[in-house]
Every structure is written in structure tokens, then in C-alpha cells.
Amino acid sequence: MNEGRCIKCGSCLRACPVLNDPSGSPFPGPRTVGVDAPRFLERNSIGQNALRCTMCHACEWACPSGIALTRSMLKLRSEMSGERPPGHNRLLENISSFGRSVRTEFSGWIEDGNRILYFPGCIGLGRSTDLTRSVSSLLSSLGIEHDISSQVLCCGSPLLKIGATEVAEDLRRRNAELFSRYDRVITSCPGCTYQLREVYGIEAEHVIEVLKGLDLRSRLEGRWALQIPCHLKRGLSPWTGEDLAIILENAGVDIVRMPQEDSCCGGGGGLLSGFPETSGSIARHKVEMYRRAEVDGVITACPFCSLNLGREGLRVLDIGEAVTLNK
């Protein structure tokens, strides 16, 4: 942990989407939580408001001292005592009952013994099943025959975000054996991708990485803006973040670039379940920005972004719904 490098420049505060959200969320800020708090004996008393972070890494990217702010804030979450927000308790109940963070709606399981696994993640199997179906059929059309296993549970990332490290580890143990049956694991959620790589040690691929360089086309008309997911650009790789635009441009989609296209949708880090008002406010203001640009919709590559922006009335498509194989 290198939070001892802080020079109090305040760059992280200016980059934080929660601090800058007009709803006036009582988030203490990345510096208080990630840099100052670790020094105190009393840090476990920091209080629930410290959880109002979407884990978007904007603070980390802004920090001139290269402090691993997100990692530090995550570590503090595992040390916090006191009450959880009700939404986080519900998450724990869901995991305990059926092993996923939200109720599963998906039913199109594929358990054919393929060597490739498509792992949609909890949201993709829950509220955003359209996304899952379109990615699955896209993969098939590209000749990537895959399983979608009903046995694989939540990757555990949301549990780390709420500081429930033991539950996350338990999920990992239960999932690891299943993952080992496959040669290749493809995900549509950058959060899952990151978790599988960092915590499970699996070389999981995000859909964007699979689609890159392939010959694709799109039937989409009109002008489309991008929502470049935080965990894609700042979690996996900034080049992968850029590939979203490249793939769409090559497929012939009319893309409108915007300076804030890579800012957080408000859906990550346990904010959506824990503090829905703040999460919604951030999403609303992002949607405002897209509306002012008068685009026909937004294309993204993350089920959380799709969900959170879509709820504010914006037309949001996942990459799997935007492109097809160019025949």
C-alpha cells in the first residue's frame, strides 16, 4: 500500500464522480477513505458513507503519486465494523440463498461439454438477459461454440466490494473447479473479467477482446455515443477501452466521441445496491450529457452500465446487440 506518497494536491477529489455529483452525496472522498483513514487506529469506525464509492478508478488515474487508491479503499471496506446498508445485506442474503447477487431470470443454459465457457455474470443472468442472449448468439455466429453453465455462481467481485472477503473466497473455491473444466472463459462483464484474472488467476477474456480485429458489421442507424466502462478501461486495459470505439467504427456505426464518455455510470462498487439514490443521480447526470448531445443512444460493454443508464430512460445497447458477423 503506497498511500504514504500523498502530497495533498486534491487531484483525486476533482476526478471523483461521487464528490462531483450535484446530489451532494455525503461521501468523504477518495483521499479521506483511501489515504487518511488507514493511518488511524479508529479507522473501522469510519462509517457507512465511506462505502459511497463506485470503484471507478478515476481517482487513481488522476493521482500524480500513483497511489493505489482503489485498492486501499477496498482494503478498508474489509476492516469496517458497524451496520451494512440494507442493500448490501440483501446481496449477502441472495448469495447465501442461491449463490448469485440478483435473482436469476435466464433459462437458456447450454451444458454441452464445450471447451469454451461464456460466463455472463449475475446481472447478465438476472435483469439483462437480452444482453446475454445477443452475446451468446454473436459468439456462436463467430464459430465460438460455448457452454453457459447453470452451476457457476457469482464471481465474488461484489462481495469484495462490500468487504465480505470470506464470502468472496468461498465463492471462488466453489467456482474454481468448474472453471478448470474449460480451456477458455469469455465474460461480458468487465468486473467479472477483472475478478477472474486477479483473484482466480484465470486468463478470462472480455467480449471486446474477443471481437477485436474481427470482421463485423452493424445494422444500427443514427448517431451513437459510447459509455466506456470504468472496469474495462481503468480496470483491464485502456487499450481495451479504446477497442470499443474501434470495433464499432470498423463495423460502420456512426460514433460520436465525447470527453466524458469514460466517466462512471454510477453502477459499480456496491453503490447500486447500497446507495441507490447516489447511484441514480450519477446515472441521471450522465444521461443528461448524452441527451444534450442529441444522440440516438449509447453503446457500452458492461451489464452494470447498461442497467444503470438504461433505467434513466436512455437507449443503451451492449456491444453484443450492436454488431454481427460480416458475411
Place this chain on the structure above:
Amino acid sequence: MRKDVLIIGGGATGAGIARDLAQRGVECLLLEMGDYCHGASGGNHGLLHSGARYAVKDAVSASECAAENIVLKAIAPFAVEDTGGLFVSLPQDDPDFADLFTASCRSAGVPAEELTPKEALAYEPGLNPLVVRCLAVPDGSIDPFSLVQANVDDARSAGATVLNHCAVSGMTVQDGRVVKVEVRDRRGGIPSSIVPEVVVNAAGAWVADVASMAGCHVPMGLDQGSMLVLDGRQGRHVINRLRRPSNGDIAVPNHTSTILGTTSRPARSPNDVAVSREDVELLIRETSAMIPSLRECRTIRTYGGVRPLLGGGGREASRSFAIMGDDKVDNLLSVAGGKLTTYRLMAEKVTDRVCELLGNSSNCRTHLERLGPSAEEKGGSISLARLRRKYGRAATSIDTADTRVLCSCEQVMRSEVTMVLNNGDALTLADVMRRTRAGMGYCQGFDCSLSVLEVMMDRNDVDPVPSLNEFLRERERGLTQATGDQLRQEILRRHVLRGVYGLEGME
């Protein structure tokens, strides 16, 4: 103005004496020329000794420490971090010393329990894996500012008058008695001379200077010690070197930092606190032998303290204390020596003598009456959770409805600053800092000093420029040795203060 007892010096000793006298019904006035803890009380390790460190050479000091250690934990739990301490020896240390040390602790009544190296490393994971012998003792970390302020507050509530920023400028001796004491004050509230029955000279390193105002000579030595403040709590316990006392033996976790110490050299005057680069290198070298990771830590600041020692001074001088009268002057008692851990005992003995002189036969109660509550607090924020630790009883007068934070390094709320200003002792920015810890963190006031000044100006007619310059000059003293990330902080500070604001005199 007539007073039964005039106490000169508002360090731990003076404040302890004021509390004791007031509790015993004696009318007294304490004058401190700067802010409380101006001298050694504000320039020490913050170590609550178990006594182990003195067991071999000075059994009396060791026993006194062992007893007072228990007393202070009982009466001032808020000011004490009961971390426990370890004495560790390394391969290069004298292997016979450990046994001598253990035996001496036993005979001096200092609890010491031996741990195997494996146990030691489990207990304190950052220790050098080559640790040979390890003894666990009841050392702790204590906040002298919080402790002394609590003594001052207690003394006042028992009827004492206590004033900081008031300096004694002269004494008139007649017929073998001090009859008049002249005072130069920054507060404009009290008359400029006092007529005391008894004068207690508890001026620490200035004892000889004060005594000479009455024509008395007090033989004492002045010894400077350097300390280094590292960012973050590095280690769960106080860590001491298990060898004959030398420089760089101790690392003390304290609030949000770790204090490394100490060194020893003769001081030319009570103000000769300067820390040298060699001192800094020595402290890091010696303490990182015990905890290797200390070498990589950020040094926030260095500071020095001048210790008043009986007799000639130096490391070998007794750390015990003495109360000295003088043949020529009947009613002047000078007290010198001692350490923070035994301040209350020192104060008790002085108070006993004073009461004898005044014909007061009350008993001492300072070891029985609490100075404040314990620190356990669960707050909705770190700021709230820390209020009792910093302010003891006074924490209840902080308006916790306004949770806006003013100093983020130390998580100090604006309402704390307001409370401290209401209290009346804080006249300068530095005074506020000592009490709230604003400006004591890793940015050393970079972010918060102006905000504190703003709150001060809201309440009084304070001229910001001299106040700011004084505070920043004091911060500069500790920063002249800045290296690594602290130097980067310093570069940014200069960009802002000189490059943009054009404030001169910052170098």
C-alpha cells in the same frame, strides 16, 4: 495580586502541581510563558515508560515508572494508547545483557515477560526476523498535550488560575524571601506583578534561569534529544532495543505516526533544540535494525527537546528528580529532572513540601481522581471516534452536529477548532494545532492552516499575517531535513506559498 502559590512553568510538572494544590484547597496561579508543554513536555517521545528501560542503571526511576504507569492508565485512559512494548535484541547485541535486564526488571518491580522469537514475530510481524531475545513490558504511548491540558482543566475546576502566554520577567527578593514577581503577558488580563507566599519553579529547562532571577543557583545540565516523526503507525507496540541504553533505541506508535528516538548531546541553552542530519540518519539506521520497513517510510518531520537533568547532564545522569530549596531564599522551591511518566509523582512530592510550608494537611488525591474518560468511542466517522482521545472530558462540549472536516490528515472537524477557541487558552495557530492535531499530519498544515486561521478570525480580531508566518516558520523547522515524498510535499508547498501566493519568509 496576592497568591498563596505561584507556579512557574506549564509543562507536565507545573500543571500536575497546580492540579494537586488546587485539589488540596490551596489557592494557586500557574504561569506559562508560551503554550503548555512549551519545553520538554512538548518535545519528547510520547512514551509511557514501563520502567524497564531504567531497570539496570537506575532502579529507583524504574520502580517509580512502573507504579506511575499503572496510575496514569487508570486516571488518564483517554490520553494513553495501551499498546504494550517489546524489548528486542539482535545478533549484534551483547547476549549477556538480556539476562541482566530481566533480573533487574524483576527486582525493580517492572513486569517483563519473555517471548520466543517465533512468538515475538507473531506478536509484531514487522520485527527483524533475526530477533534473538524478546521481552514484553507494559510500555504505552501517551499524548502529553492532551494529558497536560486535562491537568490544567482539572486544576481550574478545583479553583486554580492557569494562564499560558504569560512570562515571568523578574523577581524581587527581600529579607530572604521572594516578595514580588513581575509578569509580562500576552493576554492583557492580569496585573503585572504577583505577591506570592510560595514560588514553585517548575520551569524545566529554564529552572536555572528562573532561579537566577531570585539570585539562586540551581546546578543542572541541559541535554538535547532529537526525535523523528514517521508517517503512519508502523508497528502495533512500542519497540525498544534490548541493549545498554544508546541512541536510536525506541519506536513509539502515536496517533497517526510513529516517533523514533532518541539522541543525546549537551544543549547550549533551553532553546537549543536543533536536529542535525547525522541525528536523522542515526535514528533511521538504528530503529530500522529492529523494524526493517521503517527505512522505507516517509519522514514527516523532526523535532528536538531539551531535557533538564540533575547534576551534570548526559545519558548517565539520573532521570530521577529533585526538589531544591535554597539557603538564601526561603519560599522558592525549584524542581528539576524527572520524566513525563512520573510527572504526577513529582507533582505530589512538590505539593507535599508546599503544603508543609503553608500548614495545609490535606492528602493527595491526584492518583485517585480521574482526569477524563477512556477513549472507547464508536463514531459515524473517524473524527467522531477520536474526540475523547484528544480532549478527554472536554469532548462533550464539541458540537457534533456539524461534521465538516477541516484537516483531513488528522480528521479534525471545524467544531473541534471552535471548541478549542472557546476554551480560551488558544491564542495562536500553533496553540490550536497542539490541541486539535490539525497540521500535525503528513501534509504539516499545507491544506488546513488557512482554514483554521479563518475560523480564528471569525471569532477574534486576529491579524493573519504574523500568525500564519509564525506557524509556518515552526513547521519549517521540522522540514529542513525533508527527503523523498516529504520533500515532494515541500516542493508543492513552496510552489503554492511562494510561487502563487508570493508569501515571503518561507525559507
Place this chain on the structure above:
Amino acid sequence: MRRALVVGNGAAGTFSSWLLANNGWEVTLVGRGTPSTAMSAGCLRSQPNVCRSEIMEFLSNEMMPWTSGAREGLSKMGTPYRCWMSPPHSTWKEGETPKSVAVVGLEGHPSLLPRVTSAMLNARGIRAKPFILPRSVPSEVPPTASFPGDEAWGALAEELQKLPSEAIMLPAMASLQDYRMLDILELRSGRRVLEAITPLGAPGQRLADIMLSKAAGSGVTIWDGRKVAALDVHEYEVRGATVVGGQEVRDIAIDAIIVATGGPLVDGLALKERNISDPFGMFRVVRSNDGLRGGYDSSNGMLIANDGRSMNNAVGAGDCLSSEGRDYGSGLTEALEGAYLAVQALEGS
């Protein structure tokens, strides 16, 4: 097409990449973290001599005009700040000092401390009075976020109308997108509106944003959030670079490099104890007692390799260069001029 790698996203990096792109180079700019430029007061203290028109063109943009000449403004502390070029609401023409100023701040917010600053102004003969806005904003919230939307600005304009002074001093609360709001405030309040000259805030951020978008607009490929981990050097020529971003590492081939990584403040130069060194381990560094002034050595613009020989295609610009004798406050102008000269040196080689 010749390929250039520019390392550093501050004034020197963005300006040199813009110049190179305009001269037909294929430019990739790699940078991470907030540059010192964004921490500055966002003004040019001294007049550029060498490339004034290029600088003016580089900084011109649609959202915030600039004024230049002999200008003076008020620092956040109330001390005088003289410069050559600034945003229009930051300064007045020298000699036209306002006689009275209302110093407006948010209660308890560090962005502008009305009582301290008023006292400093009064001490030097400018009649000043504090005016505290009743909005309570936590100190960690940037002032640019404390006035969201037109309503909030409108309400502020109403408040400001009450003030009797000639000028109003505001905290640095206008983002680049909102800069025009200051014009509107001026119109509606009928007073001169002055933005406190503030480091570590909106003015520096605006400047850095303008520079980066001009570079991007001229065709420079911006690789943000990435860092050059190593350089591939043969015979005093940099042939390639290894760039790290997140979990990915990429190697690129290049024909020239401009190192504009900044000083120790932003880890452009490595700092251990009080000694700076080259993070790439390739180029010679001149040390100085003052941690601020050391940096890369150069000869006719080219960086010097460790063995003392001049590089063929590697130049340096900005704070990462050694600058003995540089005064505080001339950093931005020097960085820009130095970047211009660095580009010339590259093109000349």
C-alpha cells in the same frame, strides 16, 4: 511519416505534440496522472519571447478566451499576482486595481477564505469585506461542483447583486464548460467579477484540459493512463518504447522521442532522499541542492546519455529538465518555450 513519442501530458508534452502533429508527424502522447500544469495557477507569468503566436494559437479555444498584457490579479490569499496572460476574469489591466472588493466564499470551504483574504487586502490598501454564502459544502467537494446547473448560478447572481463593492472576488469555481457563467454573473450583478488566482483547482485544470484537447484535435493519439516503462535505445537513438497500461503492455517503434515527464512532484524524475535520477536509467541528470532545480542535462536541445554523449533523436522539455537559476513562477512559459525549442532541435536533427 515520422513517428514521435511524447512522454508527458502537461504543458510541455501537449504543446510539443501539437507542434509536431501540425508539422506532419505521427504523434503518440503517453501520460498518466495529473500534470503540474493542472496544479498551477493557470496563467502565464512571463511573456514568451520565442513562439508567442504559436502559444496564442495553441491556447485559443471556444470555451474560454484569454487576455494578455501587463495584468494583475488577486491570489486566493489576497496577495498581488502579476502576469502576462490569464483568463479574462482572473486579472485586470495593471493600474486598474479595484478600490473595493467583496470576498465571497462558501462557509467553511477552503476554496476561498473570506476573512483571511479580506484582512490581507485591507492590509495593502484595498477595501475588502468578507461575504459568506450560506451554502454549507463539505471541504472535500471541489468548488466547481458546488454550483450545479443554471438555477444555482442564477441564485448566486441574485446574492451578488446585494454587494456594494466595486468588484467581487469568487473562489475558483468555474470549470471550462461553465466559464461563460462568470460573464453572466458580471452582467447580472453589475459588478466586476474576479476569480481568485488559485493553485490546485479549476484554473490549472482548465488550462490542462484546453491543452490536451488541442493536441487531440490536431490528430495526436492520446494514450492516457499509460506509462512508458522502458526505452529501446541503440547507438544514441531511441528506437522504441515499452508502454504499460492497466494489465496490458505494448511495444511501439518510434523515430523520435520528447521526454516531458515533469519534475519529482509528478514522479517525472525519481526522487530518493534528496537525490533525483532518471526513471528510465538512460539519461544524465544534473543534481542540485534544492530538490526543485535538478533535472535532465541537455546539449543543443538533445538529452545526454549516461556516458556523456549526446542523443540523436531524444529531446527533453518542461520541468524534467535541469533549471538552475529558474525563478518560481516562470514555469509555464519556460515549459512552452522549451517545448518549442525541443521540437526545433528534433526537426533539425
